[in-house]
Amino acid sequence: MSVIMKGSEVSARMKEMLLAQVACLKKEGITPRISLVRVGNNPSDLAYERGILKRFNPLGIETEIHELPEDIPQSDFNAEFMRVNDDARTHGILLFRPLPERLSSSYVCLNINPNKDIDGMCPVNEARIFEGGSEGFAPCTASAVMTMLTQYGYDPAGKNVVIVGRSMVIGRPLSMLMLRANATVTICHSRTQNLPEVCRRADIVVAAVGHAKMLTPEYFTKKSVVVDVGINTDSEGNMCGDVDFERVSPVVQAISPVPGGVGAVTTSVLAENLIKSAKLLG
Ligand code: NAP
Numbered sequence: 001m002s003v004i005m006k007g008s009e010v011s012a013r014m015k016e017m018l019l020a021q022v023a024c025l026k027k028e029g030i031t032p033r034i035s036l037v038r039v040g041n042n043p044s045d046l047a048y049e050r051g052i053l054k055r056f057n058p059l060g061i062e063t064e065i066h067e068l069p070e071d072i073p074q075s076d077f078n079a080e081f082m083r084v085n086d087d088a089r090t091h092g093i094l095l096f097r098p099l100p101e102r103l104s105s106s107y108v109c110l111n112i113n114p115n116k117d118i119d120g121m122c123p124v125n126e127a128r129i130f131e132g133g134s135e136g137f138a139p140c141t142a143s144a145v146m147t148m149l150t151q152y153g154y155d156p157a158g159k160n161v162v163i164v165g166r167s168m169v170i171g172r173p174l175s176m177l178m179l180r181a182n183a184t185v186t187i188c189h190s191r192t193q194n195l196p197e198v199c200r201r202a203d204i205v206v207a208a209v210g211h212a213k214m215l216t217p218e219y220f221t222k223k224s225v226v227v228d229v230g231i232n233t234d235s236e237g238n239m240c241g242d243v244d245f246e247r248v249s250p251v252v253q254a255i256s257p258v259p260g261g262v263g264a265v266t267t268s269v270l271a272e273n274l275i276k277s278a279k280l281l282g
Pocket residue numbers: 141164165166167168169170171188189190191192195208209210211229230231232262263266
């Protein structure tokens with residue numbers, strides 16, 4: 001029987017720890033506060049926002065939503081973002097990305113306070129993650145993969161880990177987190193040759209590709225531990241991952257589903273990072 005790694009189980013386990021940490025901060029007179037910055041009304045941003053509010057409200061975390069118009073000029077967007085950044089009451093900022101195509105996030109990435117950058121988008125945090133220390137914030141989705149594996153007892157130390165995808169949001173930071181956890185890491189991408197064979201040699205495979213059900217049973221063995229980060233829509237309009245869950249789940253050691261996998265852990269990691277930033281900033 002394969003192990004199904006469920007995000008809801010991981011989040012439920014993390015909830016007790018997060019509640020205790022918020023209680024400790026409140027005793028010191030600090031209530032963690034997050035600012036969400038959203039441009040327009042993209043349905044996936046709104047879904048993520050609802051998920052954050054649902055997770056954060058019971059934890060006693062304060063949330064503030066900054067909804068900016070879809071047609072906001074670049075200079076106004078930069079100014080609005082910096083106003084949020086400079087607000088002493090805010091401990092952490094989440095910018096919903098990608099932004100509409102005409103807007104650039106370069107200015108805000110370069111100027112966000114690194115200690116408020118709880119989704120790890122600025123160069124200072126990228127460097128900290130690259131250095132492999134415990135300081136700094138990695139993008140929450142990459143951290144959520146590590147949390148999922150650890151919580152289910154799959155320690156990457158000494159294991160062969162294949163990450164399919166090399167984006168700045170998932171593949172690259174995750175490879176650094178895996179390295180920090182003493183895994184032997186292979187990063188794959190669209191030019192990788194013999195991808196199924198490379199994946200079959202791995203103990204742990206993380207799929208972060210963005211192609212619905214691309215990874216089929218030929219990519220795995222019965223020892224494979226599979227984490228699916230993909231969020232896609234299948235031909236019937238249903239949400240699905242990068243792995244063909246129906247066909248793959250019976251033939252591997254463990255697998256995370258989509259929906260109900262990594263995505264559900266991401267908001268808990270965001271809360272964890274916010275608590276860390278509230279401790280740093282006071
Ligand atoms: P991305 O920026 O488009 O990167 C995709 C990566 O996959 C690229 O490195 C690309 O290679 C590689 N790739 C594409 N086709 C491939 C192929 N046929 N074989 C091997 N590699 C291939 O996407 P992303 O932002 O990293 O997101 C990846 C997935 O995660 C998406 O489905 C996204 O919706 C999902 N996601 C999930 C969460 C979550 O919380 N669960 C958060 C963010 C994103 P090249 O570099 O060579 O182009």
